[in-house]
Structures are given as C-alpha cells and as structure tokens.
Amino acid sequence: MRQGELLGLKWTDIDLDSSKLSVQRSLKVTANGLGFGPPKNKASRRSVPLNNTAVVALRAHKLRQNKERLAQARWQDHDLVFPNTHGKPMDHNNLYHREYKALLRKAGLHNRGFTFHSLRHTFASALCNRDVSAKKIQTLMGHSSIIQTMDTYSHLMQDIGGDVVGGLDEAFG
Secondary structure (H helix, E strand, O other): HHHHHHHOOOOHEEEEEEEEOOOOOEEEOOOOEEEEOOOOOOOOEEEOOOOHOOOOHHHHHHHHHHHHHHHHOOOOOEEEOOOOOOOEEHHHHHHHHHHHHHHHOOOOOOOOOOOOOOHHHHHHHHHHHOOOOOHHHHHHHHOOOOOOOOOHHHHOOOOOOOOOOHHHHHHHH
16 A cells, blocks of 8 residues: 555454455645545555455554553544554654654664655565466556556566467467
C-alpha cells in the first residue's frame, strides 16, 4: 500500500476473519492540514488479501492499540489503524522519521537508502519473483495501467525476452 493509504486505513476496512482489507481512502496533506480523500486513482480502490503473518500482526496491533486507547485520556477515536498517539491522523513525516527510521536503525538498515516506498517496491518485486502475473500485481498495487506495472517490474519477471517464438514451429508445424 502507499503511505497515504496506510495512514487512511480504518479498522472497518479490515476483515481479519476473511484475511483481506479494502483500500477506501488516503490521508493527504491539504491547505487546511491533514485530510482524507480518495486514493490516487480509481484502480487504487481495491481489496488486498492478507497473509497469515499480516493477520496475526494486525490482531496484536489492535490489542495494543485498544490498551493505548484506554490509557490515553485525550484519545480521539477516528477508527484509524495507524493513528498518532492521540488517535488522530498521523502526519506522514512523523511516520517516516519517528517510526520507520527507528525500525531501520533497529534492523541495521538505516544507511542503506530505504525509503518508505521501498516496502511497496519490495512487495511487488517478491511477487514478480514468485511468477505472479503482471495483471495480478497491477491490481494488488493499485496501478491504473498495466504499462506502469510492466515499466517498473518487467525486468524481474521470468521469461520476459526469453525464447517466446521457439514453440511456434511446433504449434504451426
């Protein structure tokens, strides 16, 4: 997911029992501060399946968040999955500098040039390495066009540029 999509994600968008989430909105910086709006494009409104690891992590996160909510006197419930410490929308700069960079430091990766978008790119790259179809990757990534997916990831896809015409002799032989 894009950073704004994650920050706009609400618990009502997630169905942990059926292991999927729905991208409905994105948190954006507006002239009046932070606000919710539609995702980047029409294709960005999508359903994303969750693997078991993600479901377990989200269940644990929800339990921790419920404890924080009860302990916080100034909690403003916006039903956000990734709010700030008061329950309000989290500024993307705070997510990057306070949360993400700290995790990179803890993992010993802070000097490797990983941006938050690197997580998204790594996900798509892993799908390519598993021979997932470009069309499925486009859908999961919320790309508006298969061209964007192919331009970005075709170098990772198996058999692109391989012997694609060799079998024609047999087919038309």
